[in-house]
C-alpha cells in the first residue's frame with residue numbers, strides 16, 4: 001500500500017483526497033497537488049482508515065485545524081474518563097486528538113480511543129517507552145524505540161510526535177534559558193544523550209523510522225524538543241538550531257515517501273509570531289506547521305487557554321496549519337472533561353478567526369448567518385449557529401428564561417428602551433415610510449459626505 005504522499009506524487013487521487021476535497025470546498029486535484037508538494041498531509045493510518053476514521057487534511061490551503069490533547073497521567077484518570085474526553089473534544093470540533101497517556105493501561109486506552117475516534121489520533125511514542133523502561137530513559141536502545149513505533153503504528157496511530165531534530169551539539173544552547181527544555185520528549189532525549197554522550201538515537205534512526213511509518217502511512221509530526229517554554233526564551237538560538245535540522249528531515253521524509261508536518265512553539269510574544277511562522281514555512285520547505293498555542297504571556301496560569309488562543313489566532317492568520325489547544329489547566333494539572341471543552345472552544349474561535357482573515361472558501365457564511373439571526377432577534381437560530389449553543393442559551397436564559405423572550409426585540413443587556421438593534425429597526429421603518437429626512441450625504445456615499453463637511457467648514 002502506498003502513502004498519500006506517494007500516491008499524490010504519482011498523480012493518483014485517493015479516496016481520502018476526494019473526501020477531503022468535499023470537506024474543504026476544493027477540487028480533488030487541488031488536494032493532490034498540495035499533498036504532492038508536501039504542503040498538506042492527510043493523517044490516515046491504513047489500519048484506522050479501515051475503521052472509523054473520517055479523512056481530513058492539515059495544510060495551508062485547508063481550513064485551519066485544531067488538536068486536543070487527552071490522556072491519563074500516573075496520578076489520575078482511566079479509560080472511561082479518556083473516552084469521555086475524546087467524545088467532548090470531537091463534539092466541540094477538535095479536528096485531531098492526541099493521546100498523551102503516561103500512566104497505567106496505556107495500550108488499552110489507545111486501542112479504545114482509536115476504535116472510537118472518527119478523527120486522526122496522534123501519539124508521542126517515547127512516553128510509552130519510558131513507562132516500559134520503568135522511568136529510566138537511559139536504558140533505551142534504538143531498537144526499543146523502533147519496536148515501540150511499529151507497535152503503535154500497528155494499532156492504527158495516524159501521526160506521531162518524534163523528537164528527531166534535537167541534537168547533542170544543541171544542548172549547550174539551553175543552559176542559559178530561563179525555563180530550559182520544556183518539551184517532555186525533548187528533555188528525555190536530552191537526558192539520554194547526556195547519559196551516553198552520544199547523538200540523538202531518534203535522529204540516527206530516522207531512515208528506519210521512515211520505513212516503518214511508510215508501511216502504515218503514519219504521518220510524521222517532527223517534535224520541537226527545544227521549543228521555548230517562556231517569553232524570555234522565545235526565538236532563541238536553541239529553537240532555531242533545531243528548526244534547521246527539522247527542515248532537512250522534512251526533505252528526507254519526502255524522499256522516503258512519508259508525509260510530514262512540523263511542530264512549533266510554545267511561548268512567543270505577539271510581535272514575533274509572524275516571523276516565527278514565516279521562518280518555519282521557509283526552513284521546512286512549506287511542510288504544514290503545527291503550533292502549540294503559542295502563549296503570548298507567562299503571567300496567567302489558570303487562563304492559558306486564553307493567553308495561547310490569542311497567539312494561536314495570530315499564528316493561524318500567518319499560515320500555521322494546525323493549532324494545538326491549551327486548556328485552563330496548562331502548567332497546573334491534568335485537564336478534565338470541562339477543561340477539554342474550554343480548550344477546544346477557545347481554539348475553534350482562534351482557528352475560525354484565522355480562516356476568516358485568510359478568506360478561506362465559504363468560511364464567512366456562518367458568521368453572516370448568525371449576524372442576520374441576531375439582527376432579526378431570532379434567538380433560537382442565533383443559539384443554533386453558536387460555537388457553544390448550550391452556553392449561549394444558558395447565558396440568555398439566566399435573566400429572561402420565558403419562551404416569550406425567544407422572540408423579544410431586546411435582551412437583558414440593554415433592555416427594550418436602549419436596544420440599539422431595535423432602534424435601528426425603527427430607523428429603517430422610518431426611512432421606508434420616507435419620514436426620515438434624506439440627504440445626498442448618505443453613509444455609503446463618502447465623497448458626498450466629505451463634500452458636505454467641506455461646505456460646513458467653509
Ligand code: SF4
Pocket residue numbers: 409410411412413414415416418419420421422
Ligand atoms: S438589548 Fe443590547 S445586547 Fe441585547 S439584543 Fe439589543 S442591542 Fe443586543
